[in-house]
Amino acid sequence: MKIIGIDLGTTNSAIAAAGDDEPARSQPIAQVTGPGEVGERPSLPSFLLLPTELEVPSAQLQLPWSGPLRYAVGTFARERGAELPHRLVSSAKSWLCNPSIDRTAQVLPFRGAQRELDKDMEGGERVSPVNASARYLAHLRAAWDDANPDDPADEQEVLVTVPASFDAVARELTVVAAREAGFDKVTLLEEPQAAFYAYLAARGDDWRKDLKPGDVVLVCDVGGGTTDFSLIEVADDGGNLALERVAVGDHILLGGDNMDLAMAALVTQQLAKPLDAMQQRALVHACRRAKETLLGPDAPKKVPIAILSRGSKLIGGTLKAEISRDDAEKLLIDGFFPVVGADAKTERRRAGGLREMGLPYAHDPAITRHLAEFLARFGKMPTAVLFNGGVMTAAKLQGRILELLRTWAGRDVKLLGGTDLDLAVALGAAHYGRVRRGKGVRIRGGTARGYYIGIESAMPAIPGFAPPVKALCVAPQGLEEGSTVELPDDELGLIVGELATFRFFAGSTRKDPAGELVEIGDLAELDPVEKLVPADGDHKAGDLVPVRLEAHVTEVGTLELWCVARDGRGRWKLEYSVRERE
Amino acid sequence: MSRFVDAFRLLFTGKLPAEAVKYLPEQPKLPEPPKPVVAEKAKPASLAAHHKDGALALLALLQREGRLVDFLRDSIDGASDADIGVAAREVYRGCRKVLDQHMSFEPVMPGEEEAKVSVPKGFDPAEIRLIGEAKGEPPFRGTLRHHGWRVTETKLPSLAEGVDRAVIAPAEVEL
Numbered sequence: 001m002k003i004i005g006i007d008l009g010t011t012n013s014a015i016a017a018a019g020d021d022e023p024a025r026s027q028p029i030a031q032v033t034g035p036g037e038v039g040e041r042p043s044l045p046s047f048l049l050l051p052t053e054l055e056v057p058s059a060q061l062q063l064p065w066s067g068p069l070r071y072a073v074g075t076f077a078r079e080r081g082a083e084l085p086h087r088l089v090s091s092a093k094s095w096l097c098n099p100s101i102d103r104t105a106q107v108l109p110f111r112g113a114q115r116e117l118d119k120d121m122e123g124g125e126r127v128s129p130v131n132a133s134a135r136y137l138a139h140l141r142a143a144w145d146d147a148n149p150d151d152p153a154d155e156q157e158v159l160v161t162v163p164a165s166f167d168a169v170a171r172e173l174t175v176v177a178a179r180e181a182g183f184d185k186v187t188l189l190e191e192p193q194a195a196f197y198a199y200l201a202a203r204g205d206d207w208r209k210d211l212k213p214g215d216v217v218l219v220c221d222v223g224g225g226t227t228d229f230s231l232i233e234v235a236d237d238g239g240n241l242a243l244e245r246v247a248v249g250d251h252i253l254l255g256g257d258n259m260d261l262a263m264a265a266l267v268t269q270q271l272a273k274p275l276d277a278m279q280q281r282a283l284v285h286a287c288r289r290a291k292e293t294l295l296g297p298d299a300p301k302k303v304p305i306a307i308l309s310r311g312s313k314l315i316g317g318t319l320k321a322e323i324s325r326d327d328a329e330k331l332l333i334d335g336f337f338p339v340v341g342a343d344a345k346t347e348r349r350r351a352g353g354l355r356e357m358g359l360p361y362a363h364d365p366a367i368t369r370h371l372a373e374f375l376a377r378f379g380k381m382p383t384a385v386l387f388n389g390g391v392m393t394a395a396k397l398q399g400r401i402l403e404l405l406r407t408w409a410g411r412d413v414k415l416l417g418g419t420d421l422d423l424a425v426a427l428g429a430a431h432y433g434r435v436r437r438g439k440g441v442r443i444r445g446g447t448a449r450g451y452y453i454g455i456e457s458a459m460p461a462i463p464g465f466a467p468p469v470k471a472l473c474v475a476p477q478g479l480e481e482g483s484t485v486e487l488p489d490d491e492l493g494l495i496v497g498e499l500a501t502f503r504f505f506a507g508s509t510r511k512d513p514a515g516e517l518v519e520i521g522d523l524a525e526l527d528p529v530e531k532l533v534p535a536d537g538d539h540k541a542g543d544l545v546p547v548r549l550e551a552h553v554t555e556v557g558t559l560e561l562w563c564v565a566r567d568g569r570g571r572w573k574l575e576y577s578v579r580e581r582e
Numbered sequence: 583m584s585r586f587v588d589a590f591r592l593l594f595t596g597k598l599p600a601e602a603v604k605y606l607p608e609q610p611k612l613p614e615p616p617k618p619v620v621a622e623k624a625k626p627a628s629l630a631a632h633h634k635d636g637a638l639a640l641l642a643l644l645q646r647e648g649r650l651v652d653f654l655r656d657s658i659d660g661a662s663d664a665d666i667g668v669a670a671r672e673v674y675r676g677c678r679k680v681l682d683q684h685m686s687f688e689p690v691m692p693g694e695e696e697a698k699v700s701v702p703k704g705f706d707p708a709e710i711r712l713i714g715e716a717k718g719e720p721p722f723r724g725t726l727r728h729h730g731w732r733v734t735e736t737k738l739p740s741l742a743e744g745v746d747r748a749v750i751a752p753a754e755v756e757l
Contacts, residue, residue, distance in 0.1 A: 036741060036742040037642075039739035306671060308649055312656070
């Protein structure tokens with residue numbers, strides 16, 4: 001059985017495979033690259049285009065393994081979708097962890113409340129964030145099967161990566177999406193850990209020379225749309241080096257795309273004429289290339305930018321501009337990676353009354369401030385850093401972060417390298433499959449957060465006052481896969497035949513033990529969990545069944561909460577309720 | 583059965599019999615006819631159409647990525663070198679991307695141009711073009727004027743059937 005590692009990315013997805021005796025290698029992905037044209041690319045842009053027949057004929061969207069399709073994912077979806085933004089689903093993964101919408105409802109492409117009722121927007125399919133993720137996974141599966149007819153993907157061991165910041169609900173939804181795509185059994189792995197596994201695979205045994213007990217490695221992952229931090233600690237385990245993931249950051253919706261847009265805005269000021277949608281897209285592409293040149297080694301003093309005329313006459317109609325190295329460095333390095341102190345805090349704009357519903361984009365574009373805040377929360381400075389994500393290929397951005405880490409720590413911070421920053425997560429996931437088979441060292445970590453259930457205090461009812469709610473820790477942080485926590489008996493009861501709903505919280509900085517009743521404080525509220533216990537032979541409607549709680553971290557990497565009847569007559573799994581909340 | 587044809591690939595394999603020849607003295611010198619890669623699937627009549635589809639699809643790629651047809655169909659009479667240059671730079675970038683993404687090249691005859699070279703016995707005249715009079719038997723001594731190009735690898739897209747390839751760029755109407 002092979003191991004398939006899938007990087008289900010916010011803007012790009014990738015797939016890699018490994019075997020018992022084969023190191024991980026990436027697998028090119030066949031996809032629609034132009035109208036009626038299928039080619040292989042190293043990755044699959046995570047974009048889903050859902051056009052009407054008049055917008056894109058289905059014959060143009062067929063794949064070698066399909067008939068004419070009414071949707072497309074990948075390169076052509078992204079390119080054509082820029083001209084049909086009302087039919088394009090992007091950043092589905094960020095929607096998957098956004099509790100402000102029902103993630104199983106067909107709300108994508110997202111239109112906002114007013115346009116939802118717009119007659120002109122009719123036609124075209126709508127999908128849920130879970131469906132969209134499932135389409136990407138299903139495409140990866142079909143492309144794999146087409147290229148490897150002897151090793152169908154659903155018969156292999158499949159690992160899917162998720163952001164470390166994904167909470168229990170988003171992880172569960174990723175598994176649901178995988179199941180919808182035909183992967184009955186997948187195992188989840190956190191992306192920064194996968195990047196670290198890619199480093200371990202690339203370095204072989206030499207990583208033991210790079211790191212020693214007491215080292216703390218920062219994995220700094222800046223992708224197209226998101227930024228993710230994790231810390232991995234190296235410890236001495238009876239003479240061997242042991243690795244433990246000790247902290248994960250929040251999901252920050254900020255990345256390379258923001259930088260390309262910022263540069264495009266700068267260039268637009270220089271242009272004589274306004275650009276149309278397609279020229280705007282060409283400009284953003286040109287800015288991305290300019291960014292890579294100007295932030296790379298041996299950067300020229302300036303880079304010309306040319307936008308071809310929109311019509312068929314090219315000569316004389318080309319718009320010209322240029323970006324100087326100084327301007328790019330000022331905008332991108334000082335704008336997104338400013339020099340800040342170790343005690344810097346991100347700037348939070350106050351929401352001005354009503355805010356349009358949508359993705360919770362980061363307000364503060366300074367990635368270094370987000371980093372300082374993350375490290376301050378953990379209270380320990382890293383001794384080494386591993387970069388990941390396409391943006392971090394830029395030598396000058398790596399340099400700025402290293403410089404800041406060294407200043408903050410007051411000592412050297414080592415740079416770990418040797419990985420392909422675009423494909424490391426998929427490769428690392430495949431390598432992790434080998435580690436699970438005993439071929440290499442494993443990063444311990446367990447759940448990144450502690451999980452809590454809201455318990456109403458028993459107190460006399462007072463009109464106009466909701467009884468205060470406290471949080472009962474049901475799963476402490478760091479709970480390992482495959483382990484179960486039984487909570488001591490509490491006065492909890494389920495009423496048969498009625499929907500029981502519990503408020504559900506998570507926290508990443510507190511180390512409360514299971515069974516502890518604490519103040520809610522800085523805990524983040526997630527989707528509620530609920531259970532309807534139907535009446536049956538054992539239980540009559542309206543009966544109160546005394547229960548105790550049990551938390552179980554599955555081998556897959558998801559968290560399950562169970563109610564177990566104290567008289568032994570039944571056990572019920574609590575479901576995550578992902579419906580829209582007030 | 584797949585609705586996809588490898589016509590695109592076939593178009594180029596048709597140009598590549600020399601790749602297999604490699605200066606073997608006993609090798610037949612005439613280029614072999616293209617291998618009937620899809621002959622089992624397609625009738626001879628549609629084979630020609632597939633060749634045409636392949637050529638059109640390549641043109642569509644160069645137009646989409648590099649605006650090549652726009653550029654070549656435009657008039658450059660009276661345009662300044664600066665205006666042509668600015669457009670050509672972008673056309674170059676886009677078309678170069680298509681080449682890089684889909685083909686690998688190597689010189690047929692490695693070595694510095696304008697240097698003296700030896701044309702070995704049993705060379706393939708389809709690979710090395712002699713200019714001027716050759717006296718006697720090879721090896722011949724001469725000056726390498728152009729090192730030639732050989733496509734060593736093609737990763738061309740597969741084409742779906744039922745798509746009109748003659749439309750290499752659709753008209754665009756903004757609403």
